[in-house]
Amino acid sequence: MLVHICCSVDSHYFLQRLQETFPQESLVGFFYNPNIHPYEEYLLRLGDVRRSCQELGIGLLEGEYALEAWLEEAKGLECEPEKGKRCEMCFTMRLNASAQKAVELGIKRITTTLLMSPKKSLPQLESAAKEVERAFGVSFVSVDFRKGGGTQAQFALAKEAGLYQQNYCGCVFALTAQREAQKKPCVELTFSLANQIQPGSINERLELYETSQPKRRQRFLNYRLNHARVMQKEQVIPSYVLFYSLPSKPLLQGEWKEVEKGIALFSKEPALMLTLEVFNALVATQFQDLKQLLASPVGVEKELHVRQKLEGALFSLTPILVVEHIPQGKTTLSLEATLFDDVRELLATFR
Structure with missing residues (x-):
């Protein structure tokens, strides 16, 4: 039996139930999900x-x-x-590809782990399955492992196995609608x-799931810089x-007054500017110029270390900028950023 697989949270329990229900069947997994965006999220789920x-012990293709x-x-x-016509199209496209792969392999029966997802419509899936059966001559195995406490067992098993529990369906349209409803930016994009x-990013999760160690969730204040520029007499100061x-x-608009060698305060509101030399000393780096720092920035943890050193608190929101030289005279600071509550995953270690 060829089993179309959408994600590990849906598949891990579903595959075990299939093995128990159809012990005579040899299962072949097929990961086909062109709807998942961005590509890093696709790699993470795969x-x-x-x-x-x-x-x-199941083979995977x-x-x-x-995506295009x-x-x-x-x-x-x-x-x-969600559960509208776009989902119908998506189910049909993925099941068509699965049926085609089954025909190539000489497999007569197919199914999909989408049947396990509590957010998916079973009638929509069964409708797409009937089209596939007619078009490819395969038999679709429709099973409902959700009932009888299956959904609860599914998530308990996923947690126990340390599987990646994604926080959106997969497609960019569902993601943007979900984030708009939550009034949060789409950090996934x-x-x-x-x-x-950056904290809470897909790249952070990719690194995290390279290890099989237990994970835990953390609620925190996330941050994304949208735009920043320092200008003086129509010239950009890197x-x-x-x-x-x-x-x-x-x-x-205001001026920067140097209060210590290489550290200046802004005249209009709380803001700090420090030279690259001071920054290098605080984080033990040896950047030769700002272009090098911009191309290969230090980790966020080191940036927070600098904030702690200068401000005495991690919760400071004071703008802190690194430049090669403190500008003299009036400057314009254009800076937009977003601060929002978020949840990230960490290793379940405390030392």
Whole structure:
């Protein structure tokens, strides 16, 4: 039996139940999910499914990551709600590819772990399955392992196995609608230009799930810098903005007064500017110029270490900027950022 797999949380319990229910069947996993966006999220879910299948002794095949083809099919359906026509299209596309793979392999029966997801419509899945049966001549195995406490057992097993429990369906349209309802930015769609690993990001999760150690969840205040620029007489002064820098206004004009060698205060509101030399001394680095720092920034933990040293508190929101030289005279500071409550995953260690 070929089993289309959407994610490890749905598949881990589902595959075990299939093994128990159909002991005579040899199961082949097929990961085909071109709807998942961005690609890093796709890699994260694929890696977790691989670990799950290895543990269960089930072979896994990977289908094509055909995102552009999926987006083409989704045209006109972008604003459809969950369980709407976009989901119907998505189910049909994924089951068609699964049936085609089954025919290539000479397999007569297929099913999908989407049947396990409590957020998916069983009638929609069964409708898509009937189309696939007619088109490819395969038999679709429709099982409902949700009932009788199956959903609760599914999530308990996923937690026990340390599986990655994603916080959105997978497609970009469902994600943006969900984040708009939560009044939170789509951090899943934003990446540091210099590949800095930022808290709560998919890249942080990718690193975390490279280990099989137990994880825990942490509620925290997340931060994303949207825009920053220091100007003087229509000239941009290259600068680097530290994590948690949040001014009271997005546009400020004033002067920087040096209070210690290489450290200056802003005249209009709480803000700090320090030279690259001072920054290097605080984080024990040897950046030769600001271009080098911008291209290969230190980790967020080191930026918070600088904030702690200068402000005496991690919860400070004072804008802190790194420059090569403190500017003399009036400057314009344009800085916009977003601060929001969020949840991230960490290793379940405390020492």
